[in-house]
Amino acid sequence: xxxxxxxxxxxxxxxxLGVYAGMRYLLPAAVPxxxxxxxxxxxxxxxxxxEHKWKIRRSVGGGLLILLIxxxxxxxxxxxxxxxxxxxxxxxxxIPDWGKQAGSFxxxxxxxxxxxxxxxxxxxxxxxxxxAGLLAEQLQNRLGPACLGYLLTIVKGIVALVGGxxxxxxxxxxxxxxxxxxxxxxxKSEMGRKIVRVTQGICRAGGRYLKAQLVIMFLVxxxxxxxxxxxxxxxxxxxxxxxxxxxxxxxxxxxxILIPWALLWCLQGEYMMGLGYFLLYLAADLLRQFLExxxxxxxxxxxxxxxxxxxxxxxxxxxxxxxxxxxxxVLIFQNIMKELxxxxxxxxxxxx
Numbered sequence: 001x002x003x004x005x006x007x008x009x010x011x012x013x014x015x016x017l018g019v020y021a022g023m024r025y026l027l028p029a030a031v032p033x034x035x036x037x038x039x040x041x042x043x044x045x046x047x048x049x050x051e052h053k054w055k056i057r058r059s060v061g062g063g064l065l066i067l068l069i070x071x072x073x074x075x076x077x078x079x080x081x082x083x084x085x086x087x088x089x090x091x092x093x094x095i096p097d098w099g100k101q102a103g104s105f106x107x108x109x110x111x112x113x114x115x116x117x118x119x120x121x122x123x124x125x126x127x128x129x130x131x132a133g134l135l136a137e138q139l140q141n142r143l144g145p146a147c148l149g150y151l152l153t154i155v156k157g158i159v160a161l162v163g164g165x166x167x168x169x170x171x172x173x174x175x176x177x178x179x180x181x182x183x184x185x186x187x188k189s190e191m192g193r194k195i196v197r198v199t200q201g202i203c204r205a206g207g208r209y210l211k212a213q214l215v216i217m218f219l220v221x222x223x224x225x226x227x228x229x230x231x232x233x234x235x236x237x238x239x240x241x242x243x244x245x246x247x248x249x250x251x252x253x254x255x256x257i258l259i260p261w262a263l264l265w266c267l268q269g270e271y272m273m274g275l276g277y278f279l280l281y282l283a284a285d286l287l288r289q290f291l292e293x294x295x296x297x298x299x300x301x302x303x304x305x306x307x308x309x310x311x312x313x314x315x316x317x318x319x320x321x322x323x324x325x326x327x328x329x330v331l332i333f334q335n336i337m338k339e340l341x342x343x344x345x346x347x348x349x350x351x352x
Contacts (some may be wrong), residue, residue: 011340012333019332023319023325032164036171039066040179047176063173070169087238105268194339201335202328209327216291217248220284224254227280229275249286249323256286306330 040062047062054242104130110121175182218319221244228236239257247254265274276342314326 002192002208012337015336016333019318019336023329027325032167033171036066037175037343039069039168040172040176043069043172043196044176044179047324057177059177062176062257064167066169066172066176073187074165084238084241088237101236105264109267139301164316181244185201198332198335198339201338202331205331208330210324211292213248213324217244217286220244220247220254222282224258227276227283231276243284247284253288254281279281 013028043065045060046065047058050056050057050061106125107121110128113119113124114121165209185198221240223240224243225236225240228239233239243254243257246256247250258277262274262277262281265271265277310326310330311323314322314324314329316322317329318325
């Protein structure tokens with residue numbers, strides 16, 4: 001192995017460790033500032049127009065626009081969350097009825113087992129109820145002490161979210177006044193130009209990937225919610241959102257929920273409902289199969305095998321957010337290595 005190859009390997013290891021540390025430890029703290037910069041960039045043209053037309057200072061007009069966008073987004077999330085909470089309350093209120101249905105279903109299964117094996121239905125029913133009670137007791141013993149920790153985590157998350165929103169508004173308001181000067185300073189700096197090129201490559205590829213995944217998730221959730229509504233499910237919105245989110249996770253998909261649900265309907269003798277849930281699964285799955293290659297395809301510049309590795313590697317490195325952070329980490333690594341490889345090439349102009 002030549003010295004050049006060893007140097008490339010060492011560079012790759014160092015950059016990989018740096019990307020991991022940045023995504024794991026720096027990204028959560030940097031998100032409010034990145035969002036503030038993005039909002040300031042979005043409202044900058046409108047703030048310029050307000051300054052020219054109405055003589056309103058750019059920082060004031062831009063700050064008001066950022067505040068309005070933030071409040072509008074918060075209201076949309078609040079109303080959506082309110083609707084979800086209402087349906088969750090209905091879901092919890094219906095648990096006793098579900099228990100009765102589960103009891104009837106258990107009785108029919110035990111009766112069928114008695115016909116096939118000769119084991120008394122009462123014995124098998126008592127055995128299954130006893131085992132279910134043991135399982136519920138174990139879960140209660142394990143989850144009880146963890147509830148306080150989960151509650152504290154939720155409270156910390158709410159405080160961090162409110163603080164992050166305030167930082168987004170304040171930072172965007174402060175930065176919008178001198179954003180053009182900051183851009184000029186970045187373009188004059190060699191390191192700034194390299195960072196901009198890397199960022200542009202990541203944003204182009206990552207933006208396409210994230211946009212495609214969100215569009216597919218939204219459409220699948222909308223199709224499922226509509227199907228549940230047609231089938232008379234009173235929790236159509238909650239079920240649609242849950243299935244849409246699960247569909248975006250690798251090796252889970254809509255079939256994890258809809259196929260067992262269809263089988264349960266069939267076991268209860270509701271064959272038309274079972275057929276409806278199975279057709280809904282086919283519709284959601286075909287929608288993803290149709291949209292995924294067209295919306296994602298090769299746009300992000302990653303081989304499908306590398307994309308799969310990045311998703312699962314991200315899950316083990318970052319946890320559940322790794323399904324999204326893993327591909328972004330690979331994109332960052334890829335673009336930094338590309339930039340280092342272009343060190344002796346002619347510099348490309350940096351777009352604003």
